[in-house]
Amino acid sequence: xxxxxxxxxxxxxxxxxxxxxxxxxxxxxxxxxxxxxxxxxxxxxxxxxxxxxxxxxxxxxxxxxxxxxxxxxxxxxxxxxxxxxxxxxxxxxxxxxxxxxxxxxxxxxxxxxxxxxxxxxxxxxxxxxxxxxxxxxxxxxxxxxxxxxxxxxxxxxxxxxxxxxxxxxxxxxxxxxxxxxxxxxxxxxxxxxxxxxxxxxxxxxxxxxxxxxxxxxxxxxxxxxxxxxxxxxxxxxxxxxxxxxxxxxxxxxx
Amino acid sequence: xxxxxxxxxxxxxxxxxxxxxxxxxxxxxxxxxxxxxxxxxxxxxxxxxxxxxxxxxxxxxxxxxxxxxxxxxxxxxxxxxxxxxxxxxxxxxxxxxxxxxxxxxxxxxxxxxxxxxxxxxxxxxxxxxxxxxxxxxxxxxxxxxxxxxxxxxxxxxxxxxxxxxxxxxxxxxxxxxxxxxxxxxxxxxxxxxxxxxxxxxxxxxxxxxxxxxxxxxxxxxxxxxxxxxxxxxxxxxxxxxxxxxxxxxxxxx
Ligand SMILES: Nc1ncnc2c1ncn2[C@@H]1O[C@H](COP(=O)(O)OP(=O)(O)OP(=O)(O)O)[C@@H](O)[C@H]1O
Ligand SMILES: [Mg+2]
Numbered sequence: 302x303x304x305x306x307x308x309x310x311x312x313x314x315x316x317x318x319x320x321x322x323x324x325x326x327x328x329x330x331x332x333x334x335x336x337x338x339x340x341x342x343x344x345x346x347x348x349x350x351x352x353x354x355x356x357x358x359x360x361x362x363x364x365x366x367x368x369x370x371x372x373x374x375x376x377x378x379x380x381x382x383x384x385x386x387x388x389x390x391x392x393x394x395x396x397x398x399x400x401x402x403x404x405x406x407x408x409x410x411x412x413x414x415x416x417x418x419x420x421x422x423x424x425x426x427x428x429x430x431x432x433x434x435x436x437x438x439x440x441x442x443x444x445x446x447x448x449x450x451x452x453x454x455x456x457x458x459x460x461x462x463x464x465x466x467x468x469x470x471x472x473x474x475x476x477x478x479x480x481x482x483x484x485x486x487x488x489x490x491x492x493x494x495x496x497x498x499x500x501x502x503x504x505x506x507x508x509x510x511x512x513x514x515x516x517x518x519x520x521x522x523x524x525x526x527x528x529x530x531x532x533x534x535x536x537x538x539x540x541x542x543x544x545x546x547x548x549x550x551x552x553x554x555x
Numbered sequence: 556x557x558x559x560x561x562x563x564x565x566x567x568x569x570x571x572x573x574x575x576x577x578x579x580x581x582x583x584x585x586x587x588x589x590x591x592x593x594x595x596x597x598x599x600x601x602x603x604x605x606x607x608x609x610x611x612x613x614x615x616x617x618x619x620x621x622x623x624x625x626x627x628x629x630x631x632x633x634x635x636x637x638x639x640x641x642x643x644x645x646x647x648x649x650x651x652x653x654x655x656x657x658x659x660x661x662x663x664x665x666x667x668x669x670x671x672x673x674x675x676x677x678x679x680x681x682x683x684x685x686x687x688x689x690x691x692x693x694x695x696x697x698x699x700x701x702x703x704x705x706x707x708x709x710x711x712x713x714x715x716x717x718x719x720x721x722x723x724x725x726x727x728x729x730x731x732x733x734x735x736x737x738x739x740x741x742x743x744x745x746x747x748x749x750x751x752x753x754x755x756x757x758x759x760x761x762x763x764x765x766x767x768x769x770x771x772x773x774x775x776x777x778x779x780x781x782x783x784x785x786x787x788x789x790x791x792x793x794x795x796x797x798x799x800x801x802x803x804x805x806x807x808x
Contacts, residue, residue: 369703374703374706374707387707388707391700391704391707395698395701395704397701397718397722398799399722399797399799408708409709412705412709412710412718413709442799460707460708
């Protein structure tokens with residue numbers, strides 16, 4: 302059960318690239334094609350500093366591609382992508398099979414030169430917060446899919462970058478754990494805000510977590526609609542206002 | 556474990572029995588083909604002789620594999636890191652494998668003398684290739700998504716190598732090492748027969764004109780047992796070092 306407590310943000314994190322003055326990220330008129338397959342065309346989107354923007358869209362419309370562009374892992378064929386350093390939480394968990402769960406989560410700290418013991422000590426309290434205590438020493442293959450995803454999520458947080466690009470982070474969780482994780486993330490972001498670009502296929506999740514929901518078209522993907530959520534937090538998925546917004550997003554998707 | 560060995564064990568016994576029957580009842584001269592029991596006898600009677608030469612050969616094999624591992628891993632890393640090295644050296648490396656070592660071995664002895672050097676050179680030459688190729692395949696075969704992950708976490712080239720590529724290549728490298736130990740023993744015998752005054756290869760060459768055929772066979776048994784135990788040791792090392800690889804098979808082993 303996610304508990305509240307230790308800070309999740311890593312204030313000591315060095316920031317590699319010069320920050321855009323306003324923070325956040327700007328995607329402007331981006332096109333990205335793979336051979337004949339045009340993944341994105343005319344895609345624009347803005348995440349302001351400390352804003353949570355959810356992206357929903359049909360499968361294959363270029364959502365993962367969008368996140369990789371934002372994280373600088375791909376370059377657009379045309380158009381502009383600029384903003385804060387962003388870290389990608391990939392769709393697959395991609396844990397290192399030879400490392401323990403704790404060492405997987407602490408990997409970004411180790412990569413920044415933090416010693417092994419200290420890195421583990423910093424990652425450990427987060428395990429309890431995400432209901433992973435007792436599994437610190439487990440190898441990834443000994444964890445359930447949902448647990449693996451939570452470890453991957455911790456790894457993303459511990460990178461300390463100001464913008465999180467999350468690719469369906471809670472997709473492989475059961476409904477109950479997913480709701481707990483969403484609650485935990487909402488709480489963590491309320492305590493220590495970060496800019497978040499969240500790709501999800503779950504419109505409800507988008508409405509519960511995001512300040513804004515961007516709806517994408519089928520491939521070639523571009524933004525076809527945008528919904529200001531503007532509901533007070535903490536939100537309830539059963540709240541009639543949330544349900545109405547969800548209906549609107551689903552309408553845009555059709 | 557014991558159950559798995561039952562089948563092969565029985566088959567081996569049947570084959571040995573057939574050999575024994577053929578050698579004893581078929582009227583074959585024992586200098587031409589000794590019966591398995593004669594070979595076992597030679598193993599015991601000549602144990603001192605066999606042991607002395609075994610120590611020599613085993614030393615050559617282990618050192619030779621060591622040389623091949625160091626050189627092979629070094630080459631694989633260089634090929635992996637440098638496109639230039641890959642473009643220029645890799646084709647030569649592959650072409651070098653067409654050189655028949657059997658023919659080159661005596662020439663190396665002419666050049667390097669009767670000591671350890673030509674043995675290491677020959678074993679190294681034979682084992683270098685499987686080690687290099689499997690290690691390089693392992694390094695290059697890393698999941699591209701994992702590379703991407705390391706990039707998004709700002710890992711340096713070296714960190715990506717140390718934390719992801721090297722461990723990911725380990726199972727593949729160990730497969731290469733298994734191939735290497737099997738051929739290393741052959742290489743050692745070849746090298747000793749090309750020119751040597753010691754070692755099991757030399758012992759075999761000497762035993763034949765002395766009509767000590769059983770002793771020569773006993774030396775072959777020792778060599779095979781050595782190769783098999785090296786292979787087994789590597790299989791064990793594999794289980795300990797890379798428990799994440801093949802773990803589905805490992806579960807019911
Ligand atoms: N590296 C690549 N090479 C070739 N084609 C690619 C590559 N990456 C993405 N594509 C193609 O681009 C399109 C968009 O892919 P992307 O993974 O961004 O979609 P997605 O919206 O994340 O899909 P999903 O919801 O199924 O995860 C797809 O048609 C995909 O086949
Ligand atoms: Mg995707």
